[in-house]
Amino acid sequence: MSSRWRNIFFLFGLAAIAVMVATLSSGWNDIVRLAGSAGVWLPVIVLLWIPIYLMNAVSWYLLIRNGQPVAVPFVQVLKMTVTGFALNYTTPFGLMGGEPYRIMELSGYVGSGKAVSSVILYVMTHICSHFCFWLTAIGLYVTFHCLGVERYAIDGWLGVVLGIMTLLFLTVCWLFSLGFRYGFVIRVFGILRRIPLVRGWAERFLNRHLDQLQLIDSQISLRESGHHAPLLSALVIEYLARVLGCVEYWILLRLIQPEVTFLDSFIIMAFSSFFSNLIFFLPMQLGSREGGVAMAVAGLSMPAASGLTTALATRLRELVWIIIGVGIMKIGNKHNGNDKGAAD
Secondary structure (H helix, E strand, C coil): CCHHHHHHHHHHHHHHHHHHHHCCCCCHHHHHHHHHHHCCHHHHHHHHHHHHHHHHHHHHHHHHHCCCCCCCCHHHHHHHHHHHHHHHHHCCCCCCCHHHHHHHHHHHHHCHHHHHHHHHHHHHHHHHHHHHHHHHHHHHHHHHHHCCCCCCCCCHHHHHHHHHHHHHHHHHHHHHHHHHHHCCHHHHHHHHCCCCCCHHHHHHHHHHCHHHHHHHHHHHCHHHHCCHHHHHHHHHHHHHHHHHHHHHHHHHHHCCCCCCCHHHHHHHHHHHHHHHHHCCCCHHHCCHHHHHHHHHHHHCCCCHHHHHHHHHHHHHHHHHHHHHHHHCCCCCCCCCCCCCCCCC
């Protein structure tokens, strides 16, 4: 990536941090009170995300390599992972800051074609792991209900909602499996060509960049590459990273509700993350995260206030990692403003 683009991303990150600090929904008195009550556990949950980001970086690195040696060092992939997520947290609509940054930074090592395909494949894997995580939570909730655990009650409406969610998530996972097998970029543009408002743009873009898009699809497609193991390994690692992230909720909720189990935290995190991802256009999912956690906690007959406290603590952890991610953006970069080319 050229220094000019890196400086643009860096300045954007600094501006986003300043805006977030200035517009925190909770006052500084509440933040100080939370830090005092959490004690040593607040830095613990910040440090917890070191292995989580390591797992994210390993899964992406597996997809970059795809069974072959690559020129990019793992430490650079780790740095791009942390910084990419930091930019995603600060960007409305999500994936609008971190993914372009990763593509442009990685292009200096492996070429733009390989960079685009590996980032797209990682995003698909990361999102697919979310749906697998949510499906697991629904299964656990229904299992606890069948075992007679009182707080996992299912009335008529909740049963319908859980049934619809299950069918929806299974359908999405099936669509991802097709994308992993055959590629999906060309198909997406085929759909866009049928939508009136973007039909003309999609047609022109597809005609201009058909060769590059076909190359990206071929690099994504398991049918053509034949490398199933890296993708399956990356998907498992991403899923386990989600499970490890539940430890954060478990620690924070137990400070208020000592009877909370890890499986309770698993289900609360799953449903709150699903709710907050529905409102994906807000930077740092402002407001939706707090509401989602409060609703999930209240749904298990726990005080909603404990959910709000947990959401605020995770917000502080995110802010710390955003600062770290933006701060390391300018460190140890490859000084090369030219990509190797889409055909590499």
